[in-house]
Amino acid sequence: MSLAEPTETKAPARLASSTPGVGRAKKFGTAATRAAIPAVSGSLYAARTKIHPQAVHGTFRRIKWALLALTLGTYYLVPFLRWDRGPGEPSQAVLIDLDRGRFYAFSIELWPQDVTYVMGLLILAALTLFLMNAVAGRVWCGYLCPQTVWTDLFLAVERLIEGDRRARLKLDAAPWSVEKVALRTMKHAIWLMIAWWTGGAWVLYFADAPTLVAQLATFQAPPVAYMAILTLTATTYLLAGHMREQVCTYMCPWPRIQAALTDEHALNILYRGERGEPRVSAKKTAALRAAGQPAGDCVDCFACVTACPAGIDIRAGLQMDCIQCGLCVDACDTVMGRLGRPGGLIGYDTEANCRSRAAGGPPVSRILRPRTVLYGLLVAGVGGGMLYGLATRSFAGLSVLHDRNPLFVTLSDGATRNGYTVRLINKWHAERRFALSVEGLAEARVEVVGGTPGALPVPPDATQEFRVLVFAPAGARPDPSVPLTFRIHDPATGETALAQDTFKAP
């Protein structure tokens, strides 16, 4: 599953070239060919090998702690932020009100028909993901993905209760005892509490948070809230506590997509094989080097492997299972520091740079490439477009629907009447009265069933439907189809909105 195989590493060689007798000349499968293919030696299924990552300290660990605090803090606390929108309106800063069909985010209020902004956000998210990948690999996977963040938190709990890698391995192998039961119970209890709170925070985005917390505590909340919490508790506990790296390896499509989007100039966590190989124990290095024999900086201590939450060996090169969290960098730098050697044996690097260095060439760094420029421009364009749309969007609107049948009605005095269903939209948090008029038909007269065209009331933050009748007098004799513009005007704010339809006549 390796994406690329730097020549110095011990990645498995390609089967077709390493197995003699398997080539195009014998593609029809002679007995000799079949004999050359190693028969399946292992089962097609294997028990998962549990990974016990070793604790590490260093720059990337600190970055990951900070991002963990930031992302989880945001997720758990944002529902409790307040935002005053006036009486009768929700006072929660971020709220998805499914009953009323509204999405609130601070000063922004979106209606269902504004779903294009959500689409824009998704496009923006995808483009940002592509841009991050083109610049610095799987930044999302390593630092920001909820699966990574929650797994990191659950690992920290595990380490706090059961100790570091060695202690956990010992505890796993030990027979059941009172101490083991106590430790395991405590770990799972804390995991379940975190998982429960994760689900609990989720539902707070869909209702007034303080009210819902009180309802949840007194068992007054709607059943769907409990169902959602239970479901998310179960998924969090399973995915972060038990599934962990398997989610990334088996379930997530992004590693596959990312492999198709990366290139040789993208920064990735790489092992600098030309400096590390051949691996020699620290004690022998000096003697070997003095004798003029090759001796790399890698002491084959496996600190990078034991630190890895995905359980891989980064020295085998860029691979799909690697989430590029940087913990192997911290582990290796710690060891190198202890040995008095410079750090950076594992670090962010590009394949192009590695190749150039191996050939004795100058450093290669190309952040500005067609793809990064394109992604950057697209992100700026979509983001700018959405901001412009948000800044200039209208707070009043109307939609007009001509009666499907009859298209027109001839009245007893010879006049012609058309009927329309008009829906007025008021996005203010106060009632507004709109003046409705039509343009495009001389002498047209407008009537509204149950209202006066000059002042049509629309309740705050709502739409109102009216049946509108447009009359052409007997002598007017309009064309069979006349374009008609419906205009609403709010005298209080001066805001107007237009909609097009037609007037039909015999």
Next chain:
Amino acid sequence: MANIAQPGQKQPASPDTTGHEWDGIAEYNNPLPRWWLYGLYATIVWAFGYWIAYPAWPLVSGYTGGVLGYSQRATVLDEVEAVRRERDARGQAQLASATVAEIRADPALLRLALATGKAAFGDNCAACHGTSATGRAGYPNLQDDDWLWGGTAEEIERTVRYGARSGHGEARVGDMPAFGRDGVLSRAEVEAVASYVLALSGKPGVAGANPGKGAEVFAGNCAGCHGERGAGNPEMGAPNLADPIWLYGSSPEQVVATVTNGRKGVMPAWEDRLDPATIKSLAVYVHGLGGGK
């Protein structure tokens, strides 16, 4: 997972394969986790449980019902009933107790009545008056402003409630006699008066008829109900003959047929079939189509 290296473990020179080979290309064996396989078995077991619990297998004339007795149809019926109860509680009682004038003056009640009326119209009235209330020969167009029995919301409500010539004690009653068939008017007089009334709205009459005679016949036989100028009388359901709207057609033959044989269109009384809230909603809806006075 082919690249997982455990401490002390050497990478195999020739990695494990599944034993499948196509054109010299073999497939690595990257074993799936075993729980994945157990997950597949679990779904199979789940399917058996599903067969037992829910409707599953088609039989010759029916299907296995499942021990839970679940049915989508029953669920939908329950939901429809719940909506009906909620709607009743919200506004139907108010509609029943208010007059049509009060309903039309209250925007919220008006909207409820229009929606209720629209649905009730489709169920009860559309068969004769058409889904768009445009009527057809013999069945009045309710979209226009020409009303046999009066076009105010109150008059419409009364017509809906008691009907016309419906046999109900309060029904609208009016009679267009069969002037020709009963021998009251001669064929020539019928053609003359038909030509006269068609001329009121500028339409051509029967060829060769005597309009002067027609005016005389009209004054003597028709003006009592239709008025001296043919403007009609909603008290008797006598239509306005001077406007361009004709319930039974405006060709000379059709008008001659009307005068000869009379007309006795029937509108049923809906009092016994619909509740007061629905009848008022229908009146408000029909009035609100645009032709109401």
